[in-house]
Amino acid sequence: MKRQNIKKVMILGSGPIVIGQAAEFDFSGSQACKSLKEEGVYTILVNSNPATIQTDTNIADKVYLEPLNPKVLEKIIQKEKPDAILPTMGGQTGLNLAIELSKRGILEKYNIELLGSTEEVIETSEDRDLFNKAMEEINQPIAKSAAVNSVEDAIEATKELGYPVIVRPAFTLGGTGGGVANNEEELVEITEKGLAYSMIHQVLIDQSLLGWREFEYEVMRDKNDTCIVVCNMENIDPMGIHTGESIVTAPSQTLSDDLHQLLRDSALQIIRHLKIEGGCNVQFSVNPEGTEYVVIEVNPRVSRSSALASKATGYPIAKIAAKIALGMTLDEILNDVTKETPASFEPTLDYVVVKIPRWPFDKFRTVDKRLGTAMKSTGEIMAIGRTFQEALQKAIRSLDIGRYGIIGDGKEKEHSNDEINEILKNATDERIFIIAEALDKGWSIREVCELTGIDEFFIKEINKIIETKKELEVLGKII
Secondary structure, rough: OOOOOOOOOEOOOOOOOOOOEEEHHHHHHHHHHHHHHOOOOEEEEEEEEOOOOOOOOOOOOOOOOOOOOOOHHHHHHHHHHHEEOOOOOHHHHHHHHHHHHOOHHHHOOOOEEEEEEEEEHHHHHHOOOHHHHHHOOOOEEEEOOEEEEEEHHHHHHOOOOOOOOOEOOOOOOOOOOOEEEOHHHHHHHHHHHHHHOOOOEEEEEOOOOOOEEEEEEEEEOOOOOOEEEEEEEOOOOOOOOOHHOOOOOOOOOOOOHHHHHHHHHHHHHHHEEEEEEEEEEEEEEEEOOOOEEEEEEEEEEOOOHHHHHHHHHOOOOOHHHHHOOOOHHHHEEEEOOOOEOOOOOOOOOOOEEEEEOOOOOOOOOOOOOOOOOOOOOOOOEEEEEEOOOHHHHHHHHHHOOOOOOOOOOOOOOOOOOOHHHHHHOOOOOOOHHHHOOOOOOOOHHHHHHHHHHHOHHHHHHHHHHHHHHHHHHHHOOOO
C-alpha cells in the first residue's frame, strides 16, 4: 500500500541538455510528476532548463527554474518543506545532488528521505570500489580493475592489468571523462581528465574487454522483493563503444536461451542485493568465444536505456518507479497498456526494436567523428519492425539525415577500399553505411565481422538487404 506519510515530494531534474545527455530524463521526470499527482502527492519540480516538458506549470504542482546546486536546493527545501526527494529521474545529476545533500547534512537537518535509491545504494552503485565489493559478495563476475585517486596509482595499477585499459570515472554520465588508454601517455591524459570530472576524484582502471558483446537488462523491484525484467537489449557494436553511441536492438538477437536466463538471473540477484526499489539498469559484457560474462555497471535510476525499454515494450518504467517509491507494489499497479494485468507481469515482444543514436556532426563539422567510450550523440531514434532488417531500414529513415535506407537510395557516397577498411576498424557515425558499401562491393561477411567486431548475425542480416538490392537492380527496379 501507498505510504501515507509522504505528502510532498521534490523531484530533481537533470539540468541542461548537453552532448551525451539527451532528453530521456525530461521524459522520465514528466512521467514521474504525473504518476505522483495521480496518487494525490504534491509535486515540487526543480530544474535549471526551461526548454523541457517537465518545467511546464501544468506538469508539477510547483516548478522552480533554479540552478541545480545544494545551496539553492536547501533554500527551496526550507520554503517548501518536502517529506522526501526523488533523485532517480534526473540522471547522474540527480544522484550526485542527492549525495551532496546527504553529505552536507541537509537531508538529516530537514528530516527528508530519499525515495527509490537511498544514499547507500547510490554510493555502492557509483563508487567503483564499493560496487566491485558488492558484486564479490554475491559471486558476480567483474572485470579485473583497480579504483585509483591519482595518476601515479593508475600507472601502478596498469602494470598488473596491462595495456590497453579502460578508464572510467566514478559519478559521471555517458562515459564523460573516460576512454581507452593504449599506452602510458594516453593513460596519464585520460586519468587526469577523469579525476577532474569525478565528483569523488576517483577513476576505475579496467582490464580491456574490447571486442566482447554488450547486453543490458532493465529490471524493476518493489519493497516486497517482487522483481521483473522489463526488457533486455543488445548493442550491435562490441565493447569499446559506449552503449549510448551504439545501435541497439530489443530484444537481444544473438543470445542463446541458456545465456539469456543466466544474465536474467544475475540481473535479478543484483537488484535484490542492492535493495533498489524502482527501476534499475544492469549492463553485462559477454565473451563472444563462449559463455563467460562480467557485470560492467549498474544504474540505480532511470536512464536512456529505460526510456528505450519503456517505448519498446509499452511498459512505463518512470511512472511505475515513481509509484514504487511511494511504497506501492507491482501487483497493486495496473498496466497502462492492457488495463487489466498488474505491473508485475513481464512484457513480451513479438517484434524487433532498433535504436540508432543521432550525432550532431552535421553542425559540429570539425569534431572527431570516431566513436568510443564517451558519448557524443545528442539524441536517438527508435523503429519497430517484424524483422531486424525492417526495423533497421525504418530507423535509418527516421534519422532525418536525408537517407531512405542503408543502400539503394541513390545517396550513397563512394569510398576507397582503404577508407572502408579504416572506418570498419574505427567506428564513426557512418559505419552502418560503410558496412553496406563493403558488402555491396564484394567484401566477405567474415572480413567485415573481423574488422568491426560485430556479431556475424547482424552482418548477415545487413547482407540480406544488399542481396535484395542486387535482385531489384537485375529486375530494373532501382535506377
